[in-house]
Amino acid sequence: SQTIHQWPATLVQPVGSPLSLECTVEGTSNPNLYWYRQAAGRGLQLLFYSVGIGQISSEVPQNLSASRPQDRQFILSSKKLLLSDSGFYLCAWSPGGGGLAFFGQGTRLTVV
């Protein structure tokens, strides 16, 4: 069966520090991968999605970047965090096409 792992579960980082959140999927190949941010009062915002290795689509211009170095690995990064980057980050995967998505447990990021 397919599983998705996202870590860490919680993270407190100072303003200006770098960020790296990792997400891996097991039990499937060539999944579509997604990073979402859930901020209070703003719902679930799609940040990046990827349909293959090295293919990244950005939905919202911002202080973050994403990479997909391997088929089942998706990384969310920042060189310098801002206070506004605080939020709940969710990784998700879906089979190619169809739109059905399975979510990780999320990372609560607090920038102080």
Next chain:
Amino acid sequence: GNSVTQMEGPVTLSEEAFLTINCTYTATGYPSLFWYVQYPGEGLQLLLKATKADDKGSNKGFEATYRKETTSFHLEKGSVQVSDSAVYFCALSNQAGTALIFGKGTTLSVSS
């Protein structure tokens, strides 16, 4: 572009009350539509889906009908339970099935 608009919450109901959460969408082509649910402290789970006009998705007593003429996918349940308290997200997948766009979420609180 693609977007999803759902009613603002929170929605507060007594147990056994009737629930409606409105959702409308804007999309090119023929998207698939979804309702996801997020219980406190967890990631999102698929609740139900519909992939073409007039389809009705249903699960756990919830149902929603894909209405192309009104571009809507309202979520309903005839009798809510305390355990239904959660955040509900309406979502659409673009026709290619690559991007999954969510609404802002509606918080449902059910009291006994």
